[in-house]
Amino acid sequence: MKIAPELWLPNRTDKLPADIAYLREKYPRETWDEHRNFGETAAFWLQMHDMFRELGGMLKSATHQFREDAIAPDDFHRFFTPRLRYFLQHLEGHHQVEDYNYFPLFRSHDKRLIVGFDLLEEDHEVIHDQLAASAETARAMLAALHEEGDARRFAADAYANKSDKLLDWLLRHLDDEEDLVIPSILEHTEGALFGR
Template sequence: MTELPNDFLLENRKGLPPDLRFLVEKYPREIWDGHANLGDTARFWLQRHDMFRELGGMLQASVGDYREGRLSPADFSRWFAPRLRFFLHQLHGHHQIEDLHYFPIFAEAERRLKRGFDILDSDHHVIHEALERNAEKGREFLLALQQNADRQRFAADAYADENERLIHMLTRHLYDEEDLIIPVILDRGEGPLGLSGY
């Protein structure tokens, strides 16, 4: 993992540095959906990102519903546990595919963005650690639902804080990742990049 300046670390970053934005300025988000080079692989990948955003938001909302008394501990547990497992598992697998397949392709295709992929790789390490903390706090929360109200409240607060931190980092990462990758696809096309079948 490459050591990054503080401003580029996921917890501190407000966006990609200007020198990594040359392709997204050429291909801004407003034109992505209608662009001829936005193929099936890119569309699927963007849908996965949207799923992570949506599911992360649903998890946050469900904790809020529990804390406000709109969900009983049993109803919350039945809804929350499988979705948390799915979210954490899918996100981990998604990052493995990116690290092993996507990032090397894009870094090779546009060498001026290599530092951007180093930033994304660093993000993945930070997010992996946050996923592990999130899973642990989630387990503690679910176990606390069998205990007294004070223990439940404490565990709910601890999980909510950890989840909020993860979702904040994930949102920044997904946005920056899309700003690096989709413009490369639009510039080169999926076929020439060898993305067919991913």
């Protein structure tokens, strides 16, 4: 799919245009969980997204503390490493389930959603590449954990550079995806979309 440059995730600074997220106006975010069609899948979807937001924020603030020398290298390592691994693995898994299991169901149920879900799938590719870059710089940062001075600082700066972008793009993506997914569920019902 050829997407407009301003809609490409690294360039996107605002929510999706109303012709793509065409049900957003009809179902305002603050009314979602009170709607009678708000089911288990919708609730779980939002929970997963909140988990990524929260964990992403924790990793970012731990990295910030480490760069400010406010946390000892070994304490940082203990806190950061398992959480980063969990974050990266689950994010990849989450996107795969969306790409292969869920997005095709939305597209085939409602043709007006094709453009939006193609765009979200493109977002996943951008995020995937940034995730790989982020993981690579994280490894270099952890390898330089006990180095003194510049080497440690440069490695931490390189990781922060990649991971801050990753988180910014992910937060944009999560909001935009919710604006497509949840109103579609409310409009069509989980039963009609997912066959249950």
